[in-house]
Amino acid sequence: MANVPSHARVVIIGGGVIGCSVAYHLSKLGWKDVVLLERKQLTSGTTWHAAGLIAQLRATKNMTKLAKYSQELYGSLEEETGVATGFKRCGSITVALTEERREEIYRQAAMARAFGVEVEEISPQEVLKRYEHLNIDGVKGAVYLDKDGQGDPANIALALAKGARQRGAKVIEQTAVTSIAKEGRRVTGVDWQQGDETGHIKADMIVNCGGMWGHEVGKMAGTNVPLHACEHFYIVTEAISGLSQLPVLRVPDECAYYKEDAGKMLLGAFEPNAKPWAMDGIPKDFEFDQLPEDFDHFEPILEAAVERMPMLAEAGIHTFFNGPESFTPDDAYHLGLAPEMDNVWVAAGFNSIGIQSAGGAGMALSQWMDEGEKPFDLGDVDINRMQPFQGNKTYLFERSKETLGLLYADHFPYRQKATARGIRRTPFHNHLQERGAVMGELAGWERANWFARDGQEAEYQYSWKRQNFFDNVRDEHMAVRQNVGMYDMSSFGKIRVEGRDAEAYLNYIGGGDYSVPVGKIVYTQFLNRRGGIEADVTVTRLSEHAYLVVTPAATRLADETWMRRNIGGFNVVITDVTAGEGVLAVMGPKSRELLQKVSPNDFSNDVNPFGTAQEIEIGMGLARVHRVTYVGELGWEVYVSADQAGHVFETLAEAGADLDMRLCGMHMMDSCRIEKGFRHFGHDITSEDHVLEAGLGFAVKTAKADFIGRQAVLDKKEAGLDMRMVQFKLTDPEPLLYHNEPILRDGEIVGYLTSGSYGHHLGGAIGLGYVPCKGEEPADVLASTYEIDVMGTRVKAEASLKPMYDPTSERVKV
Structure with missing residues (x-):
C-alpha cells in the first residue's frame, strides 16, 4: 500500500498551505525527489479554516515584497493548475477610530508608497461610498488598498500541491512522521507510519512545515521552534439579501475584521487577551476539527460589531467557528535553517497570516535552500532570532495570550510586550530598578530603556507623538554629550573564539584585519559572498590564541551560528560567554x-x-x-x-x-548613535546591504588574505556604488521619525529611512537611509533637495554623507 520512496532529496513535513508552497517552489526550481508527508489530509490543521485575507502591506520592505508575490502567484495559480483558488482582488479598507490609530495607518500608507504598494487615504464619507453597510460614527480616517484581496485557503493549498505534483514532487497523505534520525548536526531520514504500515525514508534534508505541530516536530529534529496554538474565533452569518462583493474591512480598534463571502458576512476577532490551546499536546486524531464554542469570550467583539455594522443585528448566525492557529513569541513567522542543525529547515508559525504569507515564504525559502544563501534580508523572520529559552512551554503559553491580539493592537513606537517578562536579567537589574529604570525587553533580556524622575510614573504611556519619556531621554542624551552617563550593556552577546587557528579563522570569516597586538579592538563586519553584512561586531584580542567577539543582543545566536557554520578546517573553539x-x-x-x-x-x-x-x-x-x-x-x-x-x-x-553622573537607557544610546551616523544592524545594515554602500568600507581590509565576501568588495569597488547611506535631519524640529518614512529627492520617492530617532543635541529628528547614486559623485548626491514624508506631509531635510555630529571623531579620541 505504501507509496513512500526509500530516499528523498528533501522531506517536507506538513501539508498545510506552507508545506504545499515549499513543495511547489522547490519543484519549480527543478528539484527532483521532493517528498511531502502529511499526517492526515492536506489543509486539515489550520489552513482549511483560515479566513483567507490576502494583504500586500507588511511592516518591512521585504515582508511586503513577499506578500505582494503571494497575491500575484495566487492570481495565476488557477490558470496553471486548473484548481479554482477563489482569489479576487476586492480591495481592503482599514479604519481608525482614534487620532493615534489614524496616525498609525497614515504612516503605514506613506510607508506603502515607499515600498511600491498602491494605497489611498480616504475620508469617512469615502469609506461609506465603498462600504454602505458601515456605521461611520467615530471614524477618524481610513486607508484603502485597491489590490488587496481574499481567496479560498484550502483550494490555494490544493492548487500549490497540484502544481508541485505536476513537476514531479510526491505529495503523500495519511502518513505521519513518528521520529527523525540524526547523526551529529545532520538529520539522515524520517520514520513514518501509514495506517498499520511503517517505514523509513532517507533524506538529505527536511523542512518543518508542521504548523501548530511545528514545536513538536522541531523537538524530534533536535531544533527549537517556539510557537503555541491559540483559539481563534469568527462567525459567519446566514445569507443576507442583496449583499454583493465588498472590500475586506478591518476595524483594529474594535479587534475585528469583516469579509463578504458568497452573500454572507464573516466577522473575525483578534482579541487582546487570547486563549492558548493544547497545553498537553494536540490530540493525535485532530483533523478538520473545531474547538468548543465560547460565546462569552466572543460576545464583546460581536456587540461592538453590531453597532459598527447594523445589518448584523438582523442576520442570523449560520456558523460560530473556533479553530486553533499557531503564534510565535514576537508575531513574526519562522523561516530558514535551524541554528542547531545543518540540514533542518523551518517554515512555520504564521500568526494567522499564513495564507497571505505562504506564497512568498515558500519562494524565499526555496531560493535559500537552492542557493545556500538568503536571497535577500529575511532577518525579521529568520528562525535564528529565537533564543533557546523561548521554546519553554510555560513561556510560550503566557506570551501567546498577548501575541494574537497584537496583530490589531496599536503598533506604537517602542511598544513593549506585557506578558512573559523578567526572564533574563543582567547583574545590575535590581540596582537599576531601584533608581527608576523603566525596562524594555529584547531577546528576553530586561534592559533599562529610560529612567523616570522622582514622582514620575516609571512606565510607558504610548503615543505617536512625544511620549512621556521624551524629556527624560533628552536629559540622558545631554548628560552623555556634556558630562558623563552610565548605562548597562550586559545583554550584548559575548562570544569567545580561541585555539591555535583563532587569528587565521577570524581573518577568513571577517572583513577586518585581526592580526593585531593583544588588547587591540577591531570594529568589523562578517560578510556573505555578495558583500552583504551578516554581522556587525567588535573583536578584541585577549591573548595570542583568544579573541572576544561582541555582538548585538538580538543577533547573538545568529552570529554564533554563522561563525560555527564557517569553521571549516580551522582549529578553534567557540563559546558563548554572554552571561559571565x-x-x-x-x-x-x-x-x-x-x-x-x-x-x-x-x-x-x-x-x-x-x-x-x-x-x-x-x-x-x-x-x-x-x-x-x-x-x-x-x-x-x-x-x-x-x-x-x-x-x-x-x-x-x-x-x-x-x-x-546620570544613569541612562537604551533610548539615549539610540538617539546618540543616530546623531553620530552609526549604523544599526537589522535596520541600516543587513545581509543584502553591501558593506561599501553602507559606508563601512573603512572596516574592510582587502589587502589581507582571502576572506568571505572579498571578491564582492573588489567587484563593487571597480563597478562603483549603486546606493549610498545618507544621514538626514528634519529642518522642522517638531515632527518625529521612527523608520520606513519615504525619502523624496527633488520631489520623487527614491527610498525610505532605515532608522529614525530624535537628535536632542542637533535639535531635530534624524534618519538614515539609502539613496540611489549610480554613476554619481558624492557631491551630486548632496546637490539635490530632500524631503521626508511624515504621515503624508513632506518635511524638508538636510542631507549629509558624513556624520552631522563630530564628523572627524575628535571627541572620542581626546
Missing part, C-alpha cells in the same frame, strides 16, 4: 575623570588609546575596559565578572555622584 560578564558603559567628556576616581590604572591616550582594552583594578575588584563607543563620545565599556558586578556598579555610582 556584566558590562557598564561609562560615556561622556568626564568619563576619564570618573574612571580615574575609582581605579589606579592609567586611562590616558598613551596607555589606553581609542580602540584598545586593558585589565584594571576598580574599587576592590577587577575588570577589563574597552575604549570604544556607540554614542560618539569619549568613553569606556567596563567588563566585570558577574560575581563582582554589584560591587563595581556601586563603586561607579558613588564616585559618579560627585560628577553629577
Whole structure:
C-alpha cells in the first residue's frame, strides 16, 4: 500500500498551505525527489479554516515584497493548475477610530508608497461610498488598498500541491512522521507510519512545515521552534439579501475584521487577551476539527460589531467557528535553517497570516535552500532570532495570550510586550530598578530603556507623538554629550573564539584585519559572498590564541551560528560567554575623570588609546575596559565578572555622584548613535546591504588574505556604488521619525529611512537611509533637495554623507 520512496532529496513535513508552497517552489526550481508527508489530509490543521485575507502591506520592505508575490502567484495559480483558488482582488479598507490609530495607518500608507504598494487615504464619507453597510460614527480616517484581496485557503493549498505534483514532487497523505534520525548536526531520514504500515525514508534534508505541530516536530529534529496554538474565533452569518462583493474591512480598534463571502458576512476577532490551546499536546486524531464554542469570550467583539455594522443585528448566525492557529513569541513567522542543525529547515508559525504569507515564504525559502544563501534580508523572520529559552512551554503559553491580539493592537513606537517578562536579567537589574529604570525587553533580556524622575510614573504611556519619556531621554542624551552617563550593556552577546587557528579563522570569516597586538579592538563586519553584512561586531584580542567577539543582543545566536557554520578546517573553539560578564558603559567628556576616581590604572591616550582594552583594578575588584563607543563620545565599556558586578556598579555610582553622573537607557544610546551616523544592524545594515554602500568600507581590509565576501568588495569597488547611506535631519524640529518614512529627492520617492530617532543635541529628528547614486559623485548626491514624508506631509531635510555630529571623531579620541 505504501507509496513512500526509500530516499528523498528533501522531506517536507506538513501539508498545510506552507508545506504545499515549499513543495511547489522547490519543484519549480527543478528539484527532483521532493517528498511531502502529511499526517492526515492536506489543509486539515489550520489552513482549511483560515479566513483567507490576502494583504500586500507588511511592516518591512521585504515582508511586503513577499506578500505582494503571494497575491500575484495566487492570481495565476488557477490558470496553471486548473484548481479554482477563489482569489479576487476586492480591495481592503482599514479604519481608525482614534487620532493615534489614524496616525498609525497614515504612516503605514506613506510607508506603502515607499515600498511600491498602491494605497489611498480616504475620508469617512469615502469609506461609506465603498462600504454602505458601515456605521461611520467615530471614524477618524481610513486607508484603502485597491489590490488587496481574499481567496479560498484550502483550494490555494490544493492548487500549490497540484502544481508541485505536476513537476514531479510526491505529495503523500495519511502518513505521519513518528521520529527523525540524526547523526551529529545532520538529520539522515524520517520514520513514518501509514495506517498499520511503517517505514523509513532517507533524506538529505527536511523542512518543518508542521504548523501548530511545528514545536513538536522541531523537538524530534533536535531544533527549537517556539510557537503555541491559540483559539481563534469568527462567525459567519446566514445569507443576507442583496449583499454583493465588498472590500475586506478591518476595524483594529474594535479587534475585528469583516469579509463578504458568497452573500454572507464573516466577522473575525483578534482579541487582546487570547486563549492558548493544547497545553498537553494536540490530540493525535485532530483533523478538520473545531474547538468548543465560547460565546462569552466572543460576545464583546460581536456587540461592538453590531453597532459598527447594523445589518448584523438582523442576520442570523449560520456558523460560530473556533479553530486553533499557531503564534510565535514576537508575531513574526519562522523561516530558514535551524541554528542547531545543518540540514533542518523551518517554515512555520504564521500568526494567522499564513495564507497571505505562504506564497512568498515558500519562494524565499526555496531560493535559500537552492542557493545556500538568503536571497535577500529575511532577518525579521529568520528562525535564528529565537533564543533557546523561548521554546519553554510555560513561556510560550503566557506570551501567546498577548501575541494574537497584537496583530490589531496599536503598533506604537517602542511598544513593549506585557506578558512573559523578567526572564533574563543582567547583574545590575535590581540596582537599576531601584533608581527608576523603566525596562524594555529584547531577546528576553530586561534592559533599562529610560529612567523616570522622582514622582514620575516609571512606565510607558504610548503615543505617536512625544511620549512621556521624551524629556527624560533628552536629559540622558545631554548628560552623555556634556558630562558623563552610565548605562548597562550586559545583554550584548559575548562570544569567545580561541585555539591555535583563532587569528587565521577570524581573518577568513571577517572583513577586518585581526592580526593585531593583544588588547587591540577591531570594529568589523562578517560578510556573505555578495558583500552583504551578516554581522556587525567588535573583536578584541585577549591573548595570542583568544579573541572576544561582541555582538548585538538580538543577533547573538545568529552570529554564533554563522561563525560555527564557517569553521571549516580551522582549529578553534567557540563559546558563548554572554552571561559571565556584566558590562557598564561609562560615556561622556568626564568619563576619564570618573574612571580615574575609582581605579589606579592609567586611562590616558598613551596607555589606553581609542580602540584598545586593558585589565584594571576598580574599587576592590577587577575588570577589563574597552575604549570604544556607540554614542560618539569619549568613553569606556567596563567588563566585570558577574560575581563582582554589584560591587563595581556601586563603586561607579558613588564616585559618579560627585560628577553629577546620570544613569541612562537604551533610548539615549539610540538617539546618540543616530546623531553620530552609526549604523544599526537589522535596520541600516543587513545581509543584502553591501558593506561599501553602507559606508563601512573603512572596516574592510582587502589587502589581507582571502576572506568571505572579498571578491564582492573588489567587484563593487571597480563597478562603483549603486546606493549610498545618507544621514538626514528634519529642518522642522517638531515632527518625529521612527523608520520606513519615504525619502523624496527633488520631489520623487527614491527610498525610505532605515532608522529614525530624535537628535536632542542637533535639535531635530534624524534618519538614515539609502539613496540611489549610480554613476554619481558624492557631491551630486548632496546637490539635490530632500524631503521626508511624515504621515503624508513632506518635511524638508538636510542631507549629509558624513556624520552631522563630530564628523572627524575628535571627541572620542581626546
